Amino acid sequence: xxxxxxxxxxxxxxxxxxxxxxxxxxxxxxxxxxxxxxxxxxxxxxxxxxxxxxxxxx
Amino acid sequence: xxxxxxxxxxxxxxxxxxxxxxxxxxxxxxxxxxxxxxxxxxxxxxxxxxxxxxxxxxxxxxxxxxxxxxxxxxxxxxxxxxxxxxxxxxxxxxxxxxxxxxxxxxxxxxxxxxxxxxxxxxxxxxxxxxxxxxxxxxxxxxxxxxxxxxxxxxxxxxxxxxxxxxxxxxxxxxxxxxxxxxxxxxxxxxxxxxxxxxxxxxxxxxxxxxxxxxxxxxxxxxxxxxxxxxxxxxxxxxxxxxxxxxxxxxxxxxxxxxxxxxxxxxxxxxxxxxxxxxxxxxxxxxxxxxxxxxxxxxxxxxxxxxxxxxxxxxxxxxxxxxxxxxxxxxxxxxxxxxxxxxxxxxxxxxxxxxxxxxxxxxxxxxxxxxxxxxxxxxxxxxxxxxxxxxxxxxxxxxxxxxxxxxxxxxxxxxxxxxxxxxxxxxxxxxxxxxxxx
Numbered sequence: 001x002x003x004x005x006x007x008x009x010x011x012x013x014x015x016x017x018x019x020x021x022x023x024x025x026x027x028x029x030x031x032x033x034x035x036x037x038x039x040x041x042x043x044x045x046x047x048x049x050x051x052x053x054x055x056x057x058x
Numbered sequence: 059x060x061x062x063x064x065x066x067x068x069x070x071x072x073x074x075x076x077x078x079x080x081x082x083x084x085x086x087x088x089x090x091x092x093x094x095x096x097x098x099x100x101x102x103x104x105x106x107x108x109x110x111x112x113x114x115x116x117x118x119x120x121x122x123x124x125x126x127x128x129x130x131x132x133x134x135x136x137x138x139x140x141x142x143x144x145x146x147x148x149x150x151x152x153x154x155x156x157x158x159x160x161x162x163x164x165x166x167x168x169x170x171x172x173x174x175x176x177x178x179x180x181x182x183x184x185x186x187x188x189x190x191x192x193x194x195x196x197x198x199x200x201x202x203x204x205x206x207x208x209x210x211x212x213x214x215x216x217x218x219x220x221x222x223x224x225x226x227x228x229x230x231x232x233x234x235x236x237x238x239x240x241x242x243x244x245x246x247x248x249x250x251x252x253x254x255x256x257x258x259x260x261x262x263x264x265x266x267x268x269x270x271x272x273x274x275x276x277x278x279x280x281x282x283x284x285x286x287x288x289x290x291x292x293x294x295x296x297x298x299x300x301x302x303x304x305x306x307x308x309x310x311x312x313x314x315x316x317x318x319x320x321x322x323x324x325x326x327x328x329x330x331x332x333x334x335x336x337x338x339x340x341x342x343x344x345x346x347x348x349x350x351x352x353x354x355x356x357x358x359x360x361x362x363x364x365x366x367x368x369x370x371x372x373x374x375x376x377x378x379x380x381x382x383x384x385x386x387x388x389x390x391x392x393x394x395x396x397x398x399x400x401x402x403x404x405x406x407x408x409x410x411x412x413x414x415x416x417x418x419x420x421x422x423x424x425x426x427x428x429x430x431x432x433x434x435x436x437x438x439x440x441x442x443x444x445x446x447x448x449x450x451x452x453x454x455x456x457x458x459x460x461x462x463x464x465x466x467x468x469x470x471x472x473x474x475x476x477x478x479x480x481x482x483x484x485x486x487x488x489x490x491x492x493x494x495x
Contacts, residue, residue, distance in 0.1 A: 009162075016159035025154045029129075036125050044196035044458055050473050051465050 074301025075165045081299050082169035088291025089176035091284050093120050096183040098281030102274040103393050104190050107469025109273065109479045112190045119182040119202040127175045129153055131207035135174065135214055139221040147221075173295040174211070177239065180292065182206035184243035185446075187393035189250060191270075192257050192466055195474060197450075197459045204449050205246045205442075213238040213441040217434055220310050220420065229424035230434040231417070233296055233307045234355030236406030237434050242442035244400020247391065248384075249446025253454045256390030258466045267385045270392075275341060282344035286326060289351060293318050293358065310420035313359040321366040325354035328370020336375050345398050346374030352402040356431075357410040360417060369409055373402045400442075407435050 005020035006012045018024040097116045104112040123131075130153075137148020150157045150167070157167045182202040189198065217224040218238050224230035232238060261267055272278055297315055298306045307313045329350015333342045350370030354361060361369070380397030389396070411431030418425050453459040465473045 013163040014156035014159060014161040016161070019156060019159065022154065029153055032125060033129060036122065036129075040122075040196050040199050043199070044194070047194050047196055047474065048458075051462050054465050054468065054473050055462065 070302075077301055078299050079165050079169050082173050082295060085291045085295040086169070086172045086176050089173070089180065089288050089295065090291075092176070092180045092288030092292060093183060095281045095284030095286075095288055096180075096186065098277050098284060100187045100190055100281075100393070102277030102279075102281060103187065103272040105270065105469075106273040106480060106483070107471055108191045109471065110475040110477065111195070111470035111473075114475065115190070115193075115195055115198050116183060116186050118195065118199050119186055119206070120179045122199050122203055123179045123182055123206040124175055126203045126207040127178050127211075128158070128171075129207075131178060131211050132158075132171050132174065134208065134211045135219070138212055138215040139219045140223055141216070177214075177235070177292070177295070178206040178211060180288075181210040181239050181243045184240065184395055184399050185247045185250065188247040188391045188395040189254055190392045191470065192461050193250075193254055194458060194461055197453045200453065201246075201250060201446070201449060204445055205243060209246060209441050209445045210239055210242045213242050213438055216437065216441075218308050220308065224430075224434055224437060225309055225419070225423050227424070228430035228433050229419045229426050230430050231309070231360075231410050231414070231426045232356040232407055232434065233309075233313070234293060234351070234358045234406075235296065236352050236355035236403045237438040238441075240352045240355070240399040240403030241407065241435065241438040244396045244398075244403055245439050245442035246446035247442075248389065248396045248400060249443045249448075250450040251389050251391055251396070252447060253450040254460055256388070257392070258463045260390045261388070265388075267390075272341070279340055279344050282347065286347060286351075289322070293322060296358075307359055309423070311359075311417075317359045320363040321354060321358045321361045322351065324361075324363045324366040325350045325358075325370035325373070328367040328372075329353075329374040330370075332371035332374020333377065334374070337378050339378075342378050342394075343374075345377055345394055349373035349377045349398045349402040352399065353406045353409060355403075356406045357414045360410070360414045365413060369406075369413075372405060376401060376405070400439075403438070404435050407431050407438070 003017040005018070006015050018028065093116070097113055100112045100116050101109050133148045133151035136151040137144035139145070139147070149155060152158070157164050161167070182205050185202065185205055186198070216222045217230050217232055218235060219225070222230070257270055259268060260270060294315070296308065297313065297318065298308060300306060304312045305314055326347050327350070329346040329348065330343050332350065333346025337343070350373040353373035354366045354369040358366070377394060377397045380401045381391060381394040384391055384396055391397070408428070408431050410426055411428030415427050416425050424430065450459055461470060461473070471479060
């Protein structure tokens with residue numbers, strides 16, 4: 001897959017990877033959002049389990 | 059000859075462009091000291107059994123503000139200067155816009171975005187200290203995102219933007235963000251604290267309060283001084299560098315960085331002295347340094363320097379009584395954030411209306427006035443308190459806001475952190491309870 005949106009540096013504007021492929025940009029963005037908020041959900045689950053474990057042992 | 063002039067014009071234009079980038083780059087870097095300072099401050103203010111959990115909270119606030127400010131925070135700032143209906147001006151801030159990444163036609167967006175991210179992380183840090191030792195890390199991260207990538211940046215769109223409605227209708231003046239960062243964050247913290255409840259052991263059955271002492275005051279003091287270093291990056295970021303022309307503030311009014319030089323140091327010193335003379339306590343003296351800056355922040359481009367000094371004294375004097383009042387009301391603010399940021403920020407916004415009324419607004423905007431600043435205070439308090447209270451209420455209802463009392467008793471580090479802060483310290487619990495996996 002050619003991730004470069006430019007074929008020459010002359011007159012280039014947005015030159016970040018996949019700048020010319022909106023579908024791929026949306027996919028990467030969606031993945032980033034899922035990872036970001038997914039880790040918070042995972043942390044919440046881990047906390048609940050850790051607290052239950054502590055309460056059981058104490 | 060004409061070609062030479064054209065080339066010189068082009069290269070001087072590029073020099074100005076790169077100067078802007080360089081300036082905000084270093085402002086951003088220096089602002090990380092604010093975060094490092096809050097990290098030291100919050101860890102020092104915790105009891106030893108909770109120290110790393112407090113640190114992790116602070117680190118995660120920074121980590122989660124960055125992507126969420128990219129996803130939607132920057133868009134909010136650009137899209138909402140008129141109120142609650144987004145405008146097309148925000149389109150360049152959407153996360154898929156060509157401006158939102160490396161772009162050879164745009165040297166500015168990235169460094170401005172970066173500076174604003176640090177402002178956002180700073181705002182979340184303000185709230186972070188108030189809730190140490192009993193908030194769940196996951197709940198804290200959600201609240202930090204709401205504050206840092208939502209509430210304050212909406213307030214900024216309204217009151218710290220050349221097209222913001224608070225400026226255009228009321229002449230609101232708040233160059234150093236006393237209202238939109240400190241009032242918003244302070245009252246957001248208050249809204250959360252009401253739902254979060256106090257640390258166990260803070261209050262006795264008869265309602266009297268106990269002091270839950272910080273485990274490392276020297277670290278607190280160093281942290282607070284580091285925050286002051288970071289403020290110089292922050293205040294630099296509050297000025298607009300216009301290549302080949304005079305500095306302007308965010309509203310477009312002319313100013314000088316020299317004005318900030320005079321007034322920042324004067325109000326900082328006033329804050330320390332005001333707190334020293336009324337408390338003699340180094341914790342409050344360094345908190346006074348912050349509060350002194352906040353009481354002068356809104357008009358930092360305008361004050362006669364001795365007036366900035368006197369405003370700083372006021373900041374240093376009011377913070378401990380302000381915090382004592384909150385403690386009597388049953389609010390356990392672990393570091394005095396509501397008083398230092400919220401109350402001082404309110405005084406800072408109003409100070410412009412009292413002592414700096416009548417300065418001409420940019421363009422057709424009204425001149426500065428007491429009423430304009432008063433309206434701003436009301437808006438900023440609501441921008442902070444309402445989301446802080448409502449989101450924390452939702453988290454509390456779901457049972458995911460507060461660490462259970464039995465876990466608070468043994469310490470959050472044992473429950474949440476796989477490493478030990480002070481492994482060689484005597485009396486460290488070991489055998490029966492293992493750190494988190």
